[in-house]
Each structure stands twice: as C-alpha cells, then as structure tokens.
Amino acid sequence: MHLEDSELLFQFKQPSSKEKELAFTGIVKKYQEKLYWHIRRMVVDHDDANDVLQNAFIKVWKGLANFREDSQLYTWLYRVATNECLTFLDQQKKRASVSLNEDENGLSNKVKADENFDSSKLEWKLQLAIQQLPERQRLVFNLRYYDEMPYEEMSRILETSEGALKASYHHAAKKIEDFLINN
Amino acid sequence: MENRDLILKEIEDVSPLIASIGNRSVFKVPEAYFSQFLSAILLKIYKTSMVESNKQDTYSVPENYFQYLPVTILTRIKADMEIETSELATIAPLLNSLDKKNVYSVPEQYFKSNHHNRYIKDKNKARLLSFSKFSRSIVTYSAAAIMAGVMVTGVFYHPGQTNSLDVTKEVNNLSDDELKGYFDDHSVVYVEDSSNIGDEINVADQLKSLSDEEINGYLQENQSNLKNDTSK
Numbered sequence: 532m533h534l535e536d537s538e539l540l541f542q543f544k545q546p547s548s549k550e551k552e553l554a555f556t557g558i559v560k561k562y563q564e565k566l567y568w569h570i571r572r573m574v575v576d577h578d579d580a581n582d583v584l585q586n587a588f589i590k591v592w593k594g595l596a597n598f599r600e601d602s603q604l605y606t607w608l609y610r611v612a613t614n615e616c617l618t619f620l621d622q623q624k625k626r627a628s629v630s631l632n633e634d635e636n637g638l639s640n641k642v643k644a645d646e647n648f649d650s651s652k653l654e655w656k657l658q659l660a661i662q663q664l665p666e667r668q669r670l671v672f673n674l675r676y677y678d679e680m681p682y683e684e685m686s687r688i689l690e691t692s693e694g695a696l697k698a699s700y701h702h703a704a705k706k707i708e709d710f711l712i713n714n
Numbered sequence: 715m716e717n718r719d720l721i722l723k724e725i726e727d728v729s730p731l732i733a734s735i736g737n738r739s740v741f742k743v744p745e746a747y748f749s750q751f752l753s754a755i756l757l758k759i760y761k762t763s764m765v766e767s768n769k770q771d772t773y774s775v776p777e778n779y780f781q782y783l784p785v786t787i788l789t790r791i792k793a794d795m796e797i798e799t800s801e802l803a804t805i806a807p808l809l810n811s812l813d814k815k816n817v818y819s820v821p822e823q824y825f826k827s828n829h830h831n832r833y834i835k836d837k838n839k840a841r842l843l844s845f846s847k848f849s850r851s852i853v854t855y856s857a858a859a860i861m862a863g864v865m866v867t868g869v870f871y872h873p874g875q876t877n878s879l880d881v882t883k884e885v886n887n888l889s890d891d892e893l894k895g896y897f898d899d900h901s902v903v904y905v906e907d908s909s910n911i912g913d914e915i916n917v918a919d920q921l922k923s924l925s926d927e928e929i930n931g932y933l934q935e936n937q938s939n940l941k942n943d944t945s946k
Contacts, residue, residue, distance in 0.1 A: 552756070559752050567748070573739055581747075588755045589762060649741055654740045657732065677737045679721050701728050708729040 533561040536604035543595055555595070559588060565678070566612045573616045573671045575641040575662070587615040587659060600685055609688045613670065620666060638662040653711070660710035664703050671696055672703040882937040889927055897921055 534542075534557050539653060542554035555648055566587060571580040572582040590611050628639055635680075639662045642648060642655070649655050670689065674680045687698070726733040858891040885893075921929070 556752060556756070559755060563748055563751055567743070567751075568741075571743075572739075575741075577741070577743060584751075585755055592759050599877055600780060647740065647743065652740075653735050654738070657735050658740055661794055675721065676725065677739070678730075679718055679737075700885060704732055706727040708731050711731055 540604060555592060562608050565607060569678060570612055570616055574619060575638050583615045583619050587612040606684055606687050613688060643684060656711055660707040663710055664706060668699050668703040671699045675700050819858055
C-alpha cells in the first residue's frame with residue numbers, strides 16, 4: 532500500500548535524514564515501474580533504461596527539497612524522466628554522428644536486437660513503427676497509448692498546448708498505421 | 715489516469731488496426747529488477763553524496779569570503795583609479811587639470827552619410843591597379859634600361875679602381891720656394907701619436923734649420939710611406 536503523494540512530500544521535508552530516506556523509498560517504490568516503462572519505450576534497451584531511470588531518481592533526490600508542489604508529484608516525476616530521456620537520446624545521436632559505423636536508425640535496430648523480438652508478431656511491428664516517428668511524436672504517442680495519460684497532464688509535462696498534442700497524436704497514429712500496412 | 719475506454723475509442727477512430735493490437739508491453743525486464751532497484755538507487759545516491767562531500771572538502775575559502783568579495787573588488791578598482799589620477803598629476807599637473815573632452819568635430823550627419831559608408835567600404839577593399847599591355851611593355855623596358863645604367867655606372871665607379879698619384883715625383887718637381895711657401899701656409903701639424911696628443915710642433919721653424927739636401931734625402935727615404943698615405 533502506497534502513501535499519498537502529499538504525505539510522501541511532507542515526510543521528505545522533515546529534518547530527520549531517516550524520514551527523508553523513508554519518503555524517498557516510498558516515492559521510488561510507487562513510481563519506479565511507471566517511469567521505467569515510460570523510459571524503456573523511448574530508449575528501447577533495458578540497460579539504457581536502467582541508467583536513465585537511476586539518473587532521473589538521483590535528480591529527484593536532489594530536487595525534491597525545492598519541489599514547490601505547483602504541479603502533482605507524478606507530473607513532475609514524468610517531466611524529470613522525460614528530460615533525462617531526451618538528454619540521453621541527444622547524446623546517443625551525437626555519438627552516432629561521430630561514429631561512422633552507427634546505423635541511421637539505431638532504435639529500430641535495438642528493437643530487432645531484443646531477445647524476444649519476433650518480426651511476425653504485430654506487437655513487435657508496432658514497436659518498429661513507433662521508432663520511425665520523430666522524437667516528440669513518439670513521446671506523445673507513448674504517453675497517450677501506453678500510459679493512458681490525459682492531454683491536460685501531457686500538456687504540463689511537455690509544455691505544449693492540448694490542441695497541439697491531440698494533432699500530434701493523430702498524426703503519429705496515422706503514420707504508424709501506414710507503416711504497418713506497408714510493411 | 716483518464717478513462718481507458720475513452721482512449722481506446724479515440725485510437726479506434728484514428729486507426730482500428732492499432733487499437734486491435736492492444737497496449738500490452740512486448741519488452742521484458744530482468745527478474746527481480748524492480749525489487750532490487752531501490753537498493754541500487756539508494757547505493758548510487760549514497761556514493762554520489764559521498765563524492766560531492768569529498769569534493770566540497772577539497773578546498774575551502776576564508777569565512778565570509780563571498781559576502782565581502784564585491785566590496786573588496788570595488789575598493790581595488792577605486793584604488794587603481796586613484797593611482798592613475800595621481801600618476802598623471804605628478805608627471806604633468808597641467809595636463810591632469812585639463813578636461814578630456816574631444817575638441818574635434820565632424821560634419822553634421824557624417825557618420826550616417828554615404829560618403830562615410832563609401833569610405834569604410836573602400837577601406838575594407840584592397841585597390842587593384844591594372845596595367846594595359848602597352849603600359850606593361852613600357853614598364854618592362856624602363857626597368858631594363860635602369861638596370862643597364864646601374865651596371866655601366868658601376869663599372870666606372872668600381873671601388874677598387876682609384877687614381878693613384880706619384881707624390882714623390884710630384885714633390886721632386888716642386889721648387890724649394892714652393893715647398894717653403896707650402897710649409898709657411900701649413901705651419902701647424904697635429905701629431906697622431908696618442909702620447910703626444912695636444913703637442914704642437916712648428917714645422918716651419920724646424921725646416922728652416924734643415925738644408926735642401928737633407929730635405930731631399932728625407933723625402934727619398936720615406937717615399938713608400940708617402941705613397942701609401944696618398945692612396946688612402
């Protein structure tokens with residue numbers, strides 16, 4: 532049974548370091564899986580997802596004392612995780628542009644390299660289709676389709692208008708469908 | 715989270731194919747990953763905080779250093795300015811008392827005018843002088859003529875070629891009266907020997923006591939020395 536976010540935040544702001552650690556433990560336990568899957572769908576590889584998730588939680592540990600509660604805790608956690616994802620993907624792109632051996636679409640190759648990959652299954656084809664999308668559209672599609680997040684929350688995380696997010700989601704879905712039909 | 719049915723209906727409207735696939739994740743995580751993640755992240759935070767605390771202990775600053783730093787810097791700037799002022803006052807008090815106001819003026823709208831802009835543009839562009847074919851041939855022949863002139867002149871004025879004068883012969887041709895008259899006109903001789911610098915010898919008086927044979931004998935003995943002296 533998880534504590535409410537407000538209780539966890541109150542506990543974290545106590546002067547006792549033990550209370551602080553207990554609160555942080557509660558936050559990690561409550562959100563680790565959601566954030567992991569959000570990250571994993573973006574970076575594909577488990578080890579990369581693990582690195583990004585750890586970095587995100589270290590940022591949370593450092594920044595939680597200054598969290599002003601203007602937004603909900605989980606919205607803030609998603610924003611931290613998303614920023615970490617984007618930073619990681621940027622670094623990957625820079626490395627790929629330096630290394631001549633790297634393929635143009637590294638993420639699709641990572642999907643294909645997964646030990647459970649099965650090209651005959653539609654679920655895996657869907658993953659390949661998602662990796663063809665531009666980064667921002669991929670983010671919007673994943674948050675809506677897999678995390679089932681309301682546009683209002685997505686708007687706070689991605690700092691984009693709800694209208695733009697809806698349009699982006701529809702474009703992404705159409706592109707994915709085209710990919711699935713043509714491949 | 716928003717109503718799952720609403721989201722499903724939304725995707726069905728856009729793409730029934732995607733809706734039929736379902737949003738179950740195809741990726742797998744290693745066994746016991748989430749149960750061990752907490753201890754892994756706590757260990758990492760502990761290590762990070764240890765590194766940061768070690769970083770902080772490496773160097774230290776004096777107490778209240780940053781609090782007084784702006785005042786310290788401003789004081790130093792003021793002191794430097796005072797030194798500059800007093801330096802000029804010591805070297806040139808009048809100059810120090812003068813106002814640094816610019817006395818020159820430029821025509822009105824000068825910097826906005828086309829003249830100024832054109833000047834700037836021309837200044838940035840290197841000027842090219844073009845020679846016509848005719849001009850080029852004139853310059854070529856002129857240069858060749860100048861070089862030939864220099865070479866011919868050099869032959870005549872070569873430093874190794876000097877007109878030598880046989881002094882002994884010339885002196886022997888002089889009469890006694892001419893010699894006496896010369897020495898009367900040039901009676902004072904400066905002796906170059908450093909030990910006798912400043913001593914003056916009246917050569918005319920000395921010569922009066924000598925006979926003509928003695929003078930001729932002296933000139934014949936020192937013929938070679940005189941020759942060298944005149945060649946220098």
